[in-house]
Amino acid sequence: ALVQESKETLQRTEPHWPQLAQDGIRNVWIVKPGAQSRGRGILLMHSLADILALVQSPFIYETKYVVQKYMERPFLIYNTKFDIRQWFMVTDWNPLTIWMYRSSYVRFCSQEYDVSRTDEAVHLSNNAIQCKYRNGLRDHRLPHENMWDSDTFNAFL
Incomplete structure (x- = not known):
């Protein structure tokens, strides 16, 4: 019953999330520092806690970041x-x-x-x-x- 309910929930979600097939299910996020070039400082992260720890670090307080959901199926x-x-x-x-x-x-x-x-x-x-x-x-x-x-x-x- 749980599997069937999960499938039905996913089917109801798909029309509202057209990128679902590309976004994936592994919770991968790409974190890019501002004012950088040549790929410097770009990280792939899986945890909100880790992302927040990075962007709120007192050592890099002035750095701005772009955090985007990573396309897991490009x-x-x-x-x-x-x-x-x-x-x-x-x-x-x-x-x-x-x-x-x-x-x-x-x-x-x-x-x-x-x-x-x-x-x-x-x-x-x-x-x-x-x-x-x-x-x-x-x-x-x-x-x-x-x-x-x-x-x-x-x-x-």
């Missing part, structure tokens, strides 16, 4: 996490005028995705992080240098 390429680096330039606010550079590139993690691992090589695809790691056992179609140009990405899609 879109992957060959079971590997990636991001898309795209450039925009805002030249006016009123009226809002935005220019986009047509080319972009895709950056891959050096390790296959596994939500149970919390190390940065699995989750943070920026170059400053990935240059510290050797590529793990991944699909042979992934580039050794962990980058695709936009044409290669479009061909993949």
